[in-house]
Amino acid sequence: MHTKGTCCCSFEDYKLTTEWLLNQTSHRPKVAVICGSGLGLLADGAANKQTFKYQDIPHFPVSTVPGHEGRLVFGMIEDTPCVFMQGHFHLYEGYSLCQVTFPVRIFKLMGVELMLVTNASGGICPDFKVGDIMIIKDHINLPGFAGQHPLCGPNDERFGIRFPSMSDAHSKDLRGLVLDVGVELGCSDFIREGVYCMVSGPNFETIAEARMLQVLGCDSVGMSMVPEVTVAKHCGLRVLGLSLITNKVSLDYSREEKVNHEEVLEICKMRAEVLQKIVTKLITRCQQQSINTH
Ligand SMILES: O=P(O)(O)O[C@@H]1C[C@H](O)[C@@H](CO)O1
Numbered sequence: 041m042h043t044k045g046t047c048c049c050s051f052e053d054y055k056l057t058t059e060w061l062l063n064q065t066s067h068r069p070k071v072a073v074i075c076g077s078g079l080g081l082l083a084d085g086a087a088n089k090q091t092f093k094y095q096d097i098p099h100f101p102v103s104t105v106p107g108h109e110g111r112l113v114f115g116m117i118e119d120t121p122c123v124f125m126q127g128h129f130h131l132y133e134g135y136s137l138c139q140v141t142f143p144v145r146i147f148k149l150m151g152v153e154l155m156l157v158t159n160a161s162g163g164i165c166p167d168f169k170v171g172d173i174m175i176i177k178d179h180i181n182l183p184g185f186a187g188q189h190p191l192c193g194p195n196d197e198r199f200g201i202r203f204p205s206m207s208d209a210h211s212k213d214l215r216g217l218v219l220d221v222g223v224e225l226g227c228s229d230f231i232r233e234g235v236y237c238m239v240s241g242p243n244f245e246t247i248a249e250a251r252m253l254q255v256l257g258c259d260s261v262g263m264s265m266v267p268e269v270t271v272a273k274h275c276g277l278r279v280l281g282l283s284l285i286t287n288k289v290s291l292d293y294s295r296e297e298k299v300n301h302e303e304v305l306e307i308c309k310m311r312a313e314v315l316q317k318i319v320t321k322l323i324t325r326c327q328q329q330s331i332n333t334h
Pocket residue numbers: 076077105128130158159160161241262263264265300301304
């Protein structure tokens with residue numbers, strides 16, 4: 041990789057990695073699933089799996105956070121060829137946003153049409169409970185406001201336009217489908233919809249910051265997802281984000297409890313199975329309705 045503006049990857053880098061993967065596997069994924077902290081087992085339901093460690097894939101960053109296995113898993117969910125990222129990358133790990141979003145453009149070049157992103161976040165909306173699954177209706181790119189944006193730097197038209205719209209970043213059809221799937225699986229009482237805000241981390245929010253985010257209209261806050269969604273939308277992928285509420289964000293100075301990463305992972309473990317069922321059913325329903333192909 042070389043440095044050019046704020047992007048450290050050239051089109052040739054993306055092509056090299058894509059061609060390397062296409063030569064190593066006969067899978068041709070149509071759906072990509074990015075698994076956030078502790079959610080790697082979303083790939084467990086796939087058949088005919090083929091796995092690559094990130095460290096063995098040219099130009100791929102490696103995962104440094106507990107709960108991120110650092111593996112790319114190709115496999116079939118019924119008739120749909122999928123690729124799962126068991127672990128993704130964060131700004132706070134020291135990666136540039138170009139590195140954080142590197143896999144998204146690889147997926148695009150491999151022929152992926154639909155990207156599902158999962159992660160963990162802290163609930164700000166007072167109605168949310170720990171263990172709720174929030175369908176991301178919209179997001180606030182807080183690092184983006186400060187110039188930490190994955191599309192800053194020279195624009196490569198082979199991926200997308202200079203000034204993409206983000207007003208429909210999170211597919212309305214897919215959001216509706218998750219609600220239907222929730223009813224079918226009998227878990228609609230813990231499926232919510234809301235606005236997700238990304239912060240860079242790695243510290244959890246101060247109470248003043250959390251209160252500010254609440255005033256801004258954020259329902260949950262986390263440290264990932266928005267760069268991947270932005271790059272996916274820029275290159276024409278359809279996107280759905282699901283965020284697991286792993287803790288309630290402190291909005292009150294009298295509250296004693298403090299969030300920690302172990303607790304985040306524990307809640308992810310508790311909900312991973314049901315999230316896997318939702319993701320699997322969603323992919324199957326997309327295939328039936330061909331919702332992923334336009
Ligand atoms: O990868 P995600 O966004 O799910 O990870 C969450 C946010 C931080 O990386 C970490 C905090 O516990 O978990």
